[in-house]
Amino acid sequence: MAALDSIKKNLLEQVAGIHEVPAGAFSLRVDGKTFATGNSENIEIVPKTDKPGIDIYIRPGTKKESLHIPVLLAQTGLKELVYNDFHIGEDCDVTIVAGCGIHNGGSDESEHSGVHSFFVGKNSRVRYIEKHYGEGDGNGRNVMNPTSVITLAEGAYMEMETAQIKGVDSTDRTTRAKLADRATLIVREKLMTHGDQVAKTYFEIDLDGKDCGTHVISRSVARDQSKQIFVSHVNGNNVCSGHTECDAIIMDGASVSAVPEILANHPDASLIHEAAIGKIAGEQLIKLMTLGLTEKEAEEQIIGGFLK
Amino acid sequence: MLELQHISFSVPAEAGAKTEILDDINLKISERFVAITGPNGSGKSTLAKIIAGIIKPTAGRIIFDGEDITDLSITERARRGISFAFQQPVRFKGLTVKDLISLAAGEKISVATACSYLSEVGLCAKEYVNREINASLSGGELKRIEIAEILARGTKLSVFDEPEAGIDLWSFNNLIKVFEKMHEKTQGSILIISHQERILNIADKVIMVADGKIAAEGSKQEVLPMLFGTISGGCRVTEVNG
Numbered sequence: 001m002a003a004l005d006s007i008k009k010n011l012l013e014q015v016a017g018i019h020e021v022p023a024g025a026f027s028l029r030v031d032g033k034t035f036a037t038g039n040s041e042n043i044e045i046v047p048k049t050d051k052p053g054i055d056i057y058i059r060p061g062t063k064k065e066s067l068h069i070p071v072l073l074a075q076t077g078l079k080e081l082v083y084n085d086f087h088i089g090e091d092c093d094v095t096i097v098a099g100c101g102i103h104n105g106g107s108d109e110s111e112h113s114g115v116h117s118f119f120v121g122k123n124s125r126v127r128y129i130e131k132h133y134g135e136g137d138g139n140g141r142n143v144m145n146p147t148s149v150i151t152l153a154e155g156a157y158m159e160m161e162t163a164q165i166k167g168v169d170s171t172d173r174t175t176r177a178k179l180a181d182r183a184t185l186i187v188r189e190k191l192m193t194h195g196d197q198v199a200k201t202y203f204e205i206d207l208d209g210k211d212c213g214t215h216v217i218s219r220s221v222a223r224d225q226s227k228q229i230f231v232s233h234v235n236g237n238n239v240c241s242g243h244t245e246c247d248a249i250i251m252d253g254a255s256v257s258a259v260p261e262i263l264a265n266h267p268d269a270s271l272i273h274e275a276a277i278g279k280i281a282g283e284q285l286i287k288l289m290t291l292g293l294t295e296k297e298a299e300e301q302i303i304g305g306f307l308k
Numbered sequence: 309m310l311e312l313q314h315i316s317f318s319v320p321a322e323a324g325a326k327t328e329i330l331d332d333i334n335l336k337i338s339e340r341f342v343a344i345t346g347p348n349g350s351g352k353s354t355l356a357k358i359i360a361g362i363i364k365p366t367a368g369r370i371i372f373d374g375e376d377i378t379d380l381s382i383t384e385r386a387r388r389g390i391s392f393a394f395q396q397p398v399r400f401k402g403l404t405v406k407d408l409i410s411l412a413a414g415e416k417i418s419v420a421t422a423c424s425y426l427s428e429v430g431l432c433a434k435e436y437v438n439r440e441i442n443a444s445l446s447g448g449e450l451k452r453i454e455i456a457e458i459l460a461r462g463t464k465l466s467v468f469d470e471p472e473a474g475i476d477l478w479s480f481n482n483l484i485k486v487f488e489k490m491h492e493k494t495q496g497s498i499l500i501i502s503h504q505e506r507i508l509n510i511a512d513k514v515i516m517v518a519d520g521k522i523a524a525e526g527s528k529q530e531v532l533p534m535l536f537g538t539i540s541g542g543c544r545v546t547e548v549n550g
Contacts (some may be wrong), residue, residue, distance in 0.1 A: 219402075283398045284398050284400060289382040290362075290384040291408075291411045291461065304402075306402075
C-alpha cells in the first residue's frame with residue numbers, strides 16, 4: 001500500500017485520531033477513490049458496483065469491535081457523493097469511527113457529501129463517531145453535506161456523536177431516524193462556526209415503536225459573521241419519550257436560529273424541547289479572570305468546556 | 309499588605325443626584341484573619357469586589373504590597389496574589405470541578421492533587437472531581453468547591469464573600485480549620501465578609517461597615533459588643549457572670 005503524505009496524515013489525525021491505517025476493519029477513501037480497505041473476521045466491506053460507496057456487513061453477535069471509515073480530500077475542486085450502508089446484525093456491540101478531512105490548497109470549491117444508512121439489528125448497540133475538519137491556504141471553500149438515515153430495530157441502541165469545530169465553510173447536515181419498540185437514539189452534536197461559515201442541521205426522528213426514546217443534544221458556538229440554523233422534528237407516534245436540547249453561544253456578529261418542532265400523535269408520547277441562545281455570561285468571564293486568566297483565555301476555556 | 313485610601317463608590321441616582329455606596333473608606337489589612345461585617349446593604353460586598361478589581365472605585369487608591377493596583381485589571385490583581393471567592397458561585401456548562409481547580413492552581417494538576425483540595429473542604433473527592441460545575445450541584449457544594457479553588461491558588465490575600473452561606477451541612481469548625489490551614493500555607497491575610505458570630509470570633513481584626521462608612525474597627529473584644537448592639541436595635545449584648 002502506498003504511503004500517505006504529511007498533509008493527509010494530519011487530516012487523518014484530525015478526523016480519526018490515528019496516524020496510520022488502523023487495526024481491525026477499515027476503509028480509507030482518499031481524493032475520491034478507495035485508498036485501502038481491510039476486513040476483520042466479523043466485519044466485511046464490499047464496494048458498491050452501481051454507485052460510489054461501500055456496503056458494510058457486521059455479523060450478528062459481533063462484540064467490542066471497531067470500524068474506521070475516514071475520508072480525506074486534498075485535491076482542490078474535487079466534489080463527490082458517496083453512499084455507505086451499514087448492515088449491523090443482531091446482538092452486536094460495535095464502534096464506528098467516520099469522519100472527513102479536507103485540505104483545500106487551491107481556489108476551487110471542494111465538497112464531500114456522504115449518505116450513511118444504518119440498519120441496526122435487534123438489541124444491538126452502536127456508537128458512531130463522526131468528525132469534520134477543514135483546512136487550506138487557498139481561498140477555495142470546503143463543503144460537507146452529510147446525511148444519516150438510521151433504522152433501529154427492536155431494542156437497538158445507537159449513540160451518534162458528531163463534531164465540526166474548524167474549517168468547514170458550508171455544511172448542511174440531515175439526520176433521519178425511525179425507531180422500533182424499545183429502541184434508543186442518542187445524538188450529541190458539537191459545532192463551532194467562524195468567519196462567514198454557514199451550518200445547517202436538520203433532524204427528523206420518528207418514534208414509532210412502543211417505549212422507544214431519543215435524546216438530541218446540540219451544543220454550538222457561532223463566532224464572527226457565521227450563521228447557524230438548527231431544525232428538529234420529533235414525532236411521537238407511540239408510547240415514547242423524546243427530548244431535544246439546543247444550546248448555543250453567540251458571539252461577534254453571528255446569527256443563530258433554532259426551530260424545534262415536537263409532534264405527539266399518541267397520548268402517551270412524552271416530548272420535551274429546550275432551546276437557549278445567548279452570549280457568554282459576564283460573570284463567567286469575571287470568575288475565570290479572578291483565577292488569573294485574561295478575558296481572552298477565559299473565553300477560550302468557557303467555549304472549550306462547552307464543546308468538550 | 310493591603311491598604312485602601314479614601315475609597316468611595318457611588319452610582320448615579322435620579323435627578324442628577326448620586327447614591328454613595330461607599331464613602332471615604334480607609335483601611336489597612338495585614339493581620340492573619342480580618343472580618344468585615346455589617347448590616348445588609350452596608351457596602352461590604354462592594355468593598356470586596358473593589359479589592360478584587362471587579363468594581364472600579366469612583367475615588368481613592370488601593371495599595372497592595374507597596375504597589376498602587378487601583379488601575380490594574382481583575383486578571384493582573386489575581387496574578388499579583390489576590391483571590392476572591394464569590395458569594396454566589398458561578399456555574400459553567402462543560403467545565404468540571406477538576407478543570408476549575410486546575411485553572412485556579414495555574415497548572416495542570418493530577419486527579420490526586422485535585423482530590424486533596426476537595427477533601428479539605430469535606431467533599432468526597434472521587435464523586436466530585438469529574439462533575440460539571442452546572443445546575444446539578446447545590447449551592448452549598450458550589451461554595452465548598454469555590455473554597456477548594458482558593459486553596460489551590462494559595463495567594464497572599466484571599467477574600468471570601470460570605471463563605472458560610474449554604475454550608476450548614478458541613479460545619480463552621482471545619483470551615484475555620486480550612487482558613488487556619490490556608491494561613492499556615494500562604495502566611496498571608498484572609499479577609500472574610502461575614503455575619504456569623506463564630507467566624508467573627510476567630511478574627512484578629514473586625515471591621516464594621518454601616519451606611520458605606522467604617523463604623524468601628526478593632527479587635528473582636530472591642531467591636532463585637534457594639535456590633536451585636538447595633539443589629540439587635542440598640543440593645544447591647546453584655547455578658548453576665550454565672
